Amino acid sequence: MDQLLHRVKTKLAIRAHRKVRGLLDGEYVSLFHGKSLDFDDLRAYTPGDDVKDIDWKATARVGAPLTKRYIAARKHAVMLVVDTGRDFAALSASGGPKRDVAVLAAGVMGYLAVRHGDHVGLVAGDADETEHVPFRGTESHLERILGVIHRRTSLTAGPSRLATQLDYVRRTFRRRMILVVFADDGAIDPDNDDELRLLRRLHAQHEILWITVGDADPTLAEFADHDMFDVADGRELPAFLRRDSALRADFAASVATRTAASSGLLERIGISSHRLTGDDDVVPGLFRLLEVHNHARH
Incomplete structure (x- = not known):
């Protein structure tokens, strides 16, 4: 019981520097619009x-x-919107499971909210199915939410399609909320006008924090002796390709270009975003995101 949330609290305790203490003790309430x-x-x-x-x-x-x-x-309503499709069953940029990074990051954001009397809900799913956990403001409820994210994210889940969950939010909720979105690399298609309109519509109604969990680089030396495959279709990535230095440079350049394009697109819409690489990046990365969000409003 409370095993996932305990991991979140432990991570926060290890990182209990001044910024963390400030947000835990009260600075959090100044970060968001809408609280009278x-x-x-x-x-x-x-x-x-x-x-x-x-x-x-x-x-x-x-x-x-x-x-x-x-x-x-009055209380905030903090909705965690999480991609729990197959893409999140892959490895993160640091080499650990992306699912674990998402659970930890969702736990940190949810714990900040619950600690300050706000209510937390969840919309999670893939291209085939969406699950909604209603708002509540207790730690036991947050543990349940983290359990849903952990349980749903697997190689047997449906394909990832974050727009399905975002459209569910658009169709289902009328009240103003804080949306904390957990996305995969490449979740935004800049050429998809429908998805861009959806993001702009959601931004007009809600405050949005966008968290991307970065993909692992399969060409890294640490993976050279391991079998690697694409979680989307199960195809194995040949070892000779993964050892190609030119391919490694191309992959790094592609990640940098895609990350810059994604953050630039979100910034133009007015959405604060940050890309997490792994567990150790979660707490400092989220606090940088909150700082950026706070500065963007002033």
């Missing part, structure tokens, strides 16, 4: 407080700066 705040009380100003929150009349009365403190008047 009610005045609670006053406290002494501390460096780093927003000067817009200083109560100047109270400051003049007591002779020292005082900051207004607020309480949330």
Whole structure:
């Protein structure tokens, strides 16, 4: 029980630097639009407080700066939208399972939300099927969500097609949400006008954070003695090709070009994004994403 969430908490504890502590202790609430705040009380100003929150009349009365403190008047709805098709059963750029990276990243985002009183839901699936887990705000519920992601992502799952899950969100939900999307490399087709319209429509209604889990490079030396195959169709990748230095350079260049094109496309739409390479990149990568998202709104 709580094994997947325990892994998330352990990873956060290991990375318990200043930024992590800040988001866990309260900075999280300033990251997103849409949360109305009610005045609670006053406290002494501390460096780093927003000067817009200083109560100047109270400051003049007591002779020292005082900051207004607020309480949330309503909760966020944080929807995790996860590709659990066959593509996510492959290896990540760091060599570990992409499924594990997705579970860890979804757990971190969900844990931040639950810790701050928000509700978390899930839309997960592949080209053939979509599963929806309704919103709740408990750790046991988050453990269930992580279990669904882990269970659904396998080599026997249907082909990956993230647009199926995104369109399910468009058709099913009317309330404003924070969508945290977990995508595979190449999930966006810049030439598919229908998919681009779908993304723009979702962005107009919701706040979106886009997380890509990068593919492994099959030409790396560490994989030279292992059998490698394409999870999409099961075809083996011949060893002689994977040892080709020219092919290795072409693969790296292709990844760089595709990553830049994808992030540029999302940026033009107004969606903050980040590409994760493996488990060790999850916590620092997600906090960089949250910082980018926060700066983009100001």
